[in-house]
Amino acid sequence: MVGCGGGTDESASAAEATAATAARAVAVQEASLGQPANTTGRLLASNCFQCHGTGGMGGLEKIRGGEVSEVREYRDLLRQPANQDIMAAHAQGYTDAQIAAIIQYLQQ
Numbered sequence: 001m002v003g004c005g006g007g008t009d010e011s012a013s014a015a016e017a018t019a020a021t022a023a024r025a026v027a028v029q030e031a032s033l034g035q036p037a038n039t040t041g042r043l044l045a046s047n048c049f050q051c052h053g054t055g056g057m058g059g060l061e062k063i064r065g066g067e068v069s070e071v072r073e074y075r076d077l078l079r080q081p082a083n084q085d086i087m088a089a090h091a092q093g094y095t096d097a098q099i100a101a102i103i104q105y106l107q108q
Contacts, residue, residue, distance in 0.1 A: 041105025044098050047090060056106055064106050072103070 048056060048063060056064035080088075094102070 038101065038105040038108060041101035041103075044094070045102045045105050048102070051086075072099070 045056065052058070052063045091099075
């Protein structure tokens with residue numbers, strides 16, 4: 001902000017300190033919740049949490065800790081063109097590598 005003509009060095013430093021504190025708070029919360037460090041899988045799975053609850057532990061259906069074969073079987077079913085539900089739209093948007101990262105995250 002200082003370079004744009006707004007704020008001061010002090011306000012920029014305060015904003016940086018606030019951001020750093022927030023990042024540490026998230027890390028502490030994740031550690032206390034036993035959240036795994038698989039950030040790619042976590043980021044991709046965050047889309048699932050809109051319906052399946054935080055960390056995949058609630059909402060419409062618990063998805064954390066499910067059997068890998070069930071997840072892959074469901075993914076294959078959803079990728080069939082005749083299936084038009086919201087899960088199909090999500091599943092069709094992921095590559096096999098992304099699905100693997102989501103599964104790995106949910107298995108941790």
